Protein backbone atom coordinates (compact mmCIF):
# COMPACT_ATOMS: atom_id res chain seq x y z
CA UNK A 112 0.00 0.00 0.00
CA UNK A 113 1.44 3.35 -0.97
CA UNK A 114 -1.44 5.82 -1.15
CA UNK A 115 -0.36 7.54 2.05
CA UNK A 116 3.20 7.99 0.83
CA UNK A 117 2.03 9.24 -2.56
CA UNK A 118 -0.12 11.83 -0.80
CA UNK A 119 2.72 12.93 1.43
CA UNK A 120 5.11 13.15 -1.54
CA UNK A 121 2.61 15.38 -3.32
CA UNK A 122 2.28 17.49 -0.20
CA UNK A 123 6.00 18.13 -0.07
CA UNK A 124 5.94 19.52 -3.62
CA UNK A 125 2.78 21.47 -2.87
CA UNK A 126 4.54 23.22 -0.01
CA UNK A 127 7.83 23.66 -1.88
CA UNK A 128 6.00 25.26 -4.81
CA UNK A 129 3.96 27.47 -2.44
CA UNK A 130 0.75 26.24 -4.10
CA UNK A 131 -1.10 26.85 -0.83
CA UNK A 132 -0.94 30.59 -1.43
CA UNK A 133 -4.07 30.69 -3.59
CA UNK A 134 -6.06 29.04 -0.77
CA UNK A 135 -5.04 31.33 2.05
CA UNK A 136 -8.02 32.86 3.83
CA UNK A 137 -9.26 33.17 7.42
CA UNK A 138 -11.55 30.98 9.47
CA UNK A 139 -14.62 33.24 9.32
CA UNK A 140 -16.86 32.24 6.39
CA UNK A 141 -17.13 35.16 3.92
CA UNK A 142 -20.62 34.08 2.82
CA UNK A 143 -21.68 33.35 6.45
CA UNK A 144 -23.15 29.97 5.50
CA UNK A 145 -22.76 26.51 6.94
CA UNK A 146 -23.39 23.81 4.31
CA UNK A 147 -24.19 20.21 5.18
CA UNK A 148 -23.70 17.96 2.17
CA UNK A 149 -23.02 14.32 1.40
CA UNK A 150 -19.57 12.73 1.34
CA UNK A 151 -20.27 11.43 -2.20
CA UNK A 152 -17.07 11.48 -4.27
CA UNK A 153 -18.83 13.24 -7.13
CA UNK A 154 -19.64 16.18 -4.87
CA UNK A 155 -16.24 16.81 -3.29
CA UNK A 156 -15.83 19.91 -5.43
CA UNK A 157 -19.12 20.02 -7.35
CA UNK A 158 -21.29 20.81 -4.30
CA UNK A 159 -19.49 24.11 -3.75
CA UNK A 160 -18.41 24.97 -7.31
CA UNK A 161 -22.02 24.66 -8.51
CA UNK A 162 -22.97 27.45 -6.08
CA UNK A 163 -19.98 29.66 -6.87
CA UNK A 164 -18.36 28.99 -3.50
CA UNK A 165 -14.63 28.87 -2.94
CA UNK A 166 -12.17 28.32 -0.13
CA UNK A 167 -12.96 30.71 2.71
CA UNK A 168 -16.63 31.23 1.79
CA UNK A 169 -18.43 28.68 3.98
CA UNK A 170 -18.26 26.17 6.78
CA UNK A 171 -18.66 22.80 5.08
CA UNK A 172 -19.79 19.68 6.91
CA UNK A 173 -19.94 16.44 4.96
CA UNK A 174 -21.28 13.09 6.08
CA UNK A 175 -22.99 10.06 4.57
CA UNK A 176 -26.30 11.31 3.17
CA UNK A 177 -26.09 14.89 4.52
CA UNK A 178 -28.24 13.65 7.39
CA UNK A 179 -28.58 15.03 10.91
CA UNK A 180 -29.07 11.72 12.72
CA UNK A 181 -28.73 12.87 16.29
CA UNK A 182 -29.60 16.17 17.93
CA UNK A 183 -26.47 15.84 20.08
CA UNK A 184 -24.16 14.23 17.53
CA UNK A 185 -21.09 15.81 15.97
CA UNK A 186 -22.88 17.16 12.87
CA UNK A 187 -25.38 19.15 14.93
CA UNK A 188 -22.58 20.29 17.21
CA UNK A 189 -20.59 21.49 14.18
CA UNK A 190 -23.59 23.55 13.03
CA UNK A 191 -23.90 25.16 16.46
CA UNK A 192 -20.17 25.91 16.58
CA UNK A 193 -20.39 27.49 13.12
CA UNK A 194 -23.36 29.66 14.17
CA UNK A 195 -22.19 30.74 17.62
CA UNK A 196 -18.43 30.87 17.24
CA UNK A 197 -17.52 31.19 13.57
CA UNK A 198 -19.93 33.73 12.14
CA UNK A 199 -22.32 31.53 10.15
CA UNK A 200 -25.73 33.21 9.78
CA UNK A 201 -27.52 30.72 7.51
CA UNK A 202 -27.65 26.95 7.19
CA UNK A 203 -28.15 24.83 4.07
CA UNK A 204 -28.82 21.09 4.05
CA UNK A 205 -27.92 19.80 0.58
CA UNK A 206 -28.96 16.29 -0.36
CA UNK A 207 -28.40 14.80 -3.79
CA UNK A 208 -29.98 12.46 -6.31
CA UNK A 209 -28.64 8.90 -6.58
CA UNK A 210 -27.29 9.00 -3.02
CA UNK A 211 -25.40 5.87 -1.99
CA UNK A 212 -26.39 6.38 1.62
CA UNK A 213 -30.03 6.92 0.70
CA UNK A 214 -30.27 3.50 -0.91
CA UNK A 215 -28.32 1.83 1.92
CA UNK A 216 -29.87 -1.34 3.31
CA UNK A 217 -28.53 -2.55 6.65
CA UNK A 218 -28.52 -6.27 5.85
CA UNK A 219 -25.79 -6.29 3.14
CA UNK A 220 -23.61 -3.98 5.22
CA UNK A 221 -23.97 -6.19 8.29
CA UNK A 222 -23.11 -9.20 6.08
CA UNK A 223 -19.97 -7.35 4.94
CA UNK A 224 -19.06 -6.62 8.56
CA UNK A 225 -19.38 -10.31 9.42
CA UNK A 226 -17.32 -11.27 6.37
CA UNK A 227 -14.61 -8.87 7.57
CA UNK A 228 -14.43 -10.63 10.91
CA UNK A 229 -16.93 -8.86 13.17
CA UNK A 230 -18.29 -11.69 15.38
CA UNK A 231 -22.02 -12.47 15.34
CA UNK A 232 -22.37 -11.85 19.05
CA UNK A 233 -21.17 -8.25 18.64
CA UNK A 234 -24.53 -7.50 17.04
CA UNK A 235 -26.36 -9.19 19.92
CA UNK A 236 -24.35 -7.20 22.45
CA UNK A 237 -25.11 -3.92 20.65
CA UNK A 238 -28.79 -4.78 20.47
CA UNK A 239 -28.88 -5.58 24.19
CA UNK A 240 -27.16 -2.24 24.82
CA UNK A 241 -30.14 -0.53 23.20
CA UNK A 242 -28.42 0.24 19.90
CA UNK A 243 -30.78 -0.33 16.97
CA UNK A 244 -28.01 -1.15 14.51
CA UNK A 245 -30.36 -1.84 11.60
CA UNK A 246 -32.08 1.47 11.97
CA UNK A 247 -28.72 3.23 12.38
CA UNK A 248 -27.45 1.77 9.09
CA UNK A 249 -30.60 2.46 7.13
CA UNK A 250 -30.75 5.02 4.32
CA UNK A 251 -33.83 6.97 3.28
CA UNK A 252 -36.61 6.49 0.75
CA UNK A 253 -36.88 10.09 -0.38
CA UNK A 254 -34.04 12.61 -0.37
CA UNK A 255 -36.55 15.47 -0.03
CA UNK A 256 -38.10 13.87 3.07
CA UNK A 257 -34.66 13.24 4.56
CA UNK A 258 -33.73 16.91 4.05
CA UNK A 259 -37.00 18.05 5.60
CA UNK A 260 -36.41 15.82 8.64
CA UNK A 261 -32.89 17.19 9.07
CA UNK A 262 -34.14 20.77 8.75
CA UNK A 263 -36.79 20.12 11.39
CA UNK A 264 -34.16 18.66 13.69
CA UNK A 265 -31.98 21.76 13.27
CA UNK A 266 -34.80 24.28 13.63
CA UNK A 267 -36.34 22.59 16.67
CA UNK A 268 -33.02 22.16 18.44
CA UNK A 269 -33.25 23.83 21.86
CA UNK A 270 -29.84 25.46 21.39
CA UNK A 271 -30.49 26.80 17.87
CA UNK A 272 -31.34 30.51 17.62
CA UNK A 273 -34.72 31.10 15.95
CA UNK A 274 -33.45 33.77 13.53
CA UNK A 275 -31.15 31.48 11.50
CA UNK A 276 -32.66 30.56 8.10
CA UNK A 277 -32.29 26.84 7.36
CA UNK A 278 -32.51 26.04 3.66
CA UNK A 279 -32.88 22.69 1.92
CA UNK A 280 -31.59 21.86 -1.57
CA UNK A 281 -31.00 18.82 -3.75
CA UNK A 282 -28.07 18.72 -6.18
CA UNK A 283 -27.67 16.53 -9.22
CA UNK A 284 -24.29 14.76 -9.21
CA UNK A 285 -24.55 14.56 -13.02
CA UNK A 286 -24.64 18.26 -13.87
CA UNK A 287 -24.58 20.20 -10.58
CA UNK A 288 -28.14 21.51 -10.94
CA UNK A 289 -29.43 22.61 -7.54
CA UNK A 290 -33.17 22.49 -6.78
CA UNK A 291 -34.70 24.28 -3.84
CA UNK A 292 -36.60 22.04 -1.43
CA UNK A 293 -37.03 24.47 1.41
CA UNK A 294 -36.55 28.25 1.38
CA UNK A 295 -35.42 29.15 4.88
CA UNK A 296 -36.45 32.80 4.42
CA UNK A 297 -40.12 31.86 4.12
Ligand SMILES: [Zn+2]
Pocket residue numbers: 149150151175176177207209210211212213
Ligand atom coordinates in the same frame (compact mmCIF):
# COMPACT_ATOMS: atom_id res chain seq x y z
ZN1 LIG B 1 -24.86 10.74 -0.95
